[in-house]
Amino acid sequence: MSENAVDKSEARLACDDGQQSLYKNQNVTKKLFSSTLALALGRNINALMRLVVVSLVVRWLGVDVFGEYALLITLLTIMDWVLDFGTSDVFVRELVKNPGKRERLVRLLFAVKLIQVPLAMLIMVCVMFALQYDAQVMRAGYIALTGLAVFSGVVVYQAIFRATLEMHKSVIAEFISAILLIPMVLAVIYLDYGLLGLLAAHTLSRVIYFLFCYLLGRSSDSISLLGVKKQDVVWLLQTSLAIGGIGFLVVLNDSLELLSLSRFAAIDDVAYYSASQRLVWPILMALTAVGATFYPVLTAYWHEDKARFRQICQSAVDLILILGFACLAAIYSGAEFLLSILGDELVQSGDALRVLMLMSIFKSIGMVIGPVLFIVNAQKLAFYYVSFAVLLKLILLYLIVPSSGFLGAAVVSFGVEALVLLPITLFVVYRYTRFFPTVKVAFYSVIICLLAVYLSTMLFPKGSFLAGALSGIAFVVLAFVTGVIKFSDLRKIASR
Secondary structure, three states: OOHHHHHHHHHHHOOOOOOOOOOOOOOHHHHHHHHHHHHHHHHHHHHHHHHHHHHHHHHHHOHHHHHHHHHHHHHHHHHHHHHHOOHHHHHHHHHHHOHHHHHHHHHHHHHHHHHHHHHHHHHHHHHHHHOOOOHHHHHHHHHHHHHHHHHHHHHHHHHHHHHOOOHHHHHHHHHHHHHHHHHHHHHHHHHOOHHHHHHHHHHHHHHHHHHHHHHHHOOOOOOOOOOOOHHHHHHHHHHHHHHHHHHHHHHHHHHHHHHHHHHHOOHHHHHHHHHHHHHHHHHHHHHHHHHHHHHHHHHHHHHHOHHHHHHHHHHHHHHHHHHHHHHHHHHHHHHHHHHHHHOHHHHHHHHHHHHHHHHHHHHHHHHHHOOHHHHOOOHHHHHHHHHHHHHHHHHHHHHHHHHHHHHHHHHHHHHHHHHHHHHHHHHHHHHHHOOOOOOHHHHHHHHHHHHHHHHHHHHOOOOOHHHHHHHHHHHHHHHHHHOOOOHHHHHHHHHO
């Protein structure tokens, strides 16, 4: 298709002059708070349900089976992004600018999935062959492929809920699927179906996830391809290409550690790293919920009120810092206890858990600030520096993992996020928006975290439940005492 045709398609979907904002006459602060709270709490609860699954697998099927299961889930996570590849971000941006074209945009998003689903399946098969996994892992991977088609529908509804600040609907649907996964895994254990049964249960949980997304979203949106034109599909794919490339690199960046461990270390190392990673995930998802919630509002304010845009950016960063360091204080002091809940064999990965928790704070800041580059159309620049970071990480993992195993992988992950990706992201965002976060909250959060950890480990053994609990409580108390968290701010949010 010619560039002229694509430009015409973009023009048809562009915002009309005088089009009302999607959030006009709405209490944006209240919707932001409620949506962030729903995502943060909901994703944590859902992640905890999945930790129950991890514990069952480790205790009843063994560390090796868990390592293989975690490896395939990691591959599915990469393929999930292939199913999206930036189309959701473009959808949210266009819907925020032009809510009157909602029905047409939703149908277009469904149409694009017909191309992305077979592509994701093909890529996953090629990756499994390239990494030379054994026959059992390959068979389980084939079972998992069937879930990709269903999950593409989930991706569409997630984009709709995200744009309309109704993320609680996605959280509810995921919660139901996560709850029902537990008895399915128990059945797999009882029947001794092993890895193949685990992937079959995971696939069925994805079907349940989609069904409930459909039920919660069908009142306003339905699955249809009516009126979708080829040039519109090409336009959406081309427009999302840069964003999708960046997102794919980010997902690949998150998965390189496990993939490297599966290739250059023992399957036990995959299990140890994955256990630590899964304990951090609930917190990371809660922190990144801030970015997912703030993105559509930042998009709107960038075009309407630059000062308000910068104010919201700063609020998002401050929120991540406070929540992140509170969690770091608790996890640093109680890491071994948390791992023992999943299985006594996993306790030795305590230091990896501490490193990954610290990494998640830096990562979360980048994930809430980084999407700003999509808003200001700086996707290509972001693609270049994320590509550099991924290549650097791959080289470091290749050099370090064979000798240092899972702990070396965790250190590499922290180093790339904290010393490469975040500094570059902050610099580029400042260049385009003149926004750079103030360090007051960061400074106080670090000091309070250190004090909380010191106090708790002086009174109780490091790695124990009491040390972790006291450290978390101490952080919250000190945060209120120093004014990092203010009752007046909480009252304002509640009143809104």
